[in-house]
Amino acid sequence: METVVLAHNYQRPEVQVMADVLGDSLELAMRAADEDADRLIMCGVDFMAEVVKVLNPDREVAIPDPRAKCSLAMRITADDVREIRRERPDAAVVAYVNTPVEVKAEADVVCTSANAVEVVSKLPEDEVVLVPDTNLASWVDENVPDKEVVGYPPAGCCPVHQAMTPSDVGRLVSSHPGLPILAHPECPRCTRMTADHVGSTSQMYRWCEENGPDGVILLTEEGLGFRIERELGVNVVTLEHAVCPDMKVITADKLEKVISSERLPEYTRVEIDGDVLRDAQESVEEMFRLTG
Ligand code: SF4
Incomplete structure (x- = not known):
C-alpha cells in the first residue's frame, strides 16, 4: 500500500524529517490530492486531518494521535x-x-x-x-x-500567538538588532504592528526564500523556524514560549507505529459523516x- 506522510510546519523536528510533504494545512491537503497514494497520514491537529479527508474522501486518512486538538x-x-x-x-x-x-x-x-x-x-x-x-x-x-x-x-x-506581545518583540530586537520581523495574522494587532511582513506560515517561508535574509525574527510557532533553517539556511529567532502543545502531541514513535501497520489502527482513522462531508x-x- 502506497502511503504519504504529510506534516504541518509546526510539527516536531523529528516528525518533520520523516514526512514526505511539509506545509500549511491547506497546502498539505491539496498536495495530498495530487499524490498517487492509497493512505494519507496527517501529522498535525485533528482539523487538518479532517481537511485532508474532505479533499480526499475516497482514500484512507489517519492521524497518529487523534488527541491532538487545536485549542483555537x-x-x-x-x-x-x-x-x-x-x-x-x-x-x-x-x-x-x-x-x-x-x-x-x-x-x-x-x-x-x-x-x-x-x-x-x-x-x-x-x-x-x-x-x-x-x-x-x-x-x-x-x-x-x-x-x-x-x-x-x-x-x-490562538493561545500561542496571543501570548506574543510587543514587549517580547522589543526583547528580541534588542538582542538581535536589524533582523526583519515576520508575524502571523493570529498575533494580536499590537504585535502585528511591529512586523515588517504579516503572513501565513507558507507566506513567511516564501518571503524567506525570495528575500534570502541572513536571519529573521519569526512571530509564530517555533516548528516553522526549524524548517526554514534546515531548508533555506536562514537563522531564525523565535520566542521561547512559541510552542504549541497541541501540535507536539504527535511524536516520531506514534508516527512510526502508523507507518508500519499493515492495517490502520482503528483509533487513527479519520471518518466524516456523509452530509457533513458534502457540506x-x-x-x-x-x-x-x-x-x-
Ligand atoms: S498554534 Fe496550536 S493552538 Fe494555535 S492555531 Fe495552531 S494548532 Fe491551534
Missing part, C-alpha cells in the same frame, strides 16, 4: 454558527480552516490565513463574521476596508471558486 478550533461549534445566522441574517459566515468540520459544513465559505483577505474581499456581502479567530478577523478588517468584518467568539484566539466540501470549493 475548539472555541467554535456548528450551533454557534446557526446562532450567528439568526442574529446577523445579512452577514456571510467565513470559517477559518482552524475549525471543526461541522463548522465548515455550516459556514458559507472556508478561508486560510494565506487567503482570508482575498476570500472576504470577493464575497458579495458587506457584513462578514469570521470564526473563530478575532485577531485574524481584525487583520482582514484592516485589509478589506469596504466591509465590516467581525470575529466570533469575542475572545476567540464541508461545498464550503471549501467556494473558497477555491473565489480565489481562482
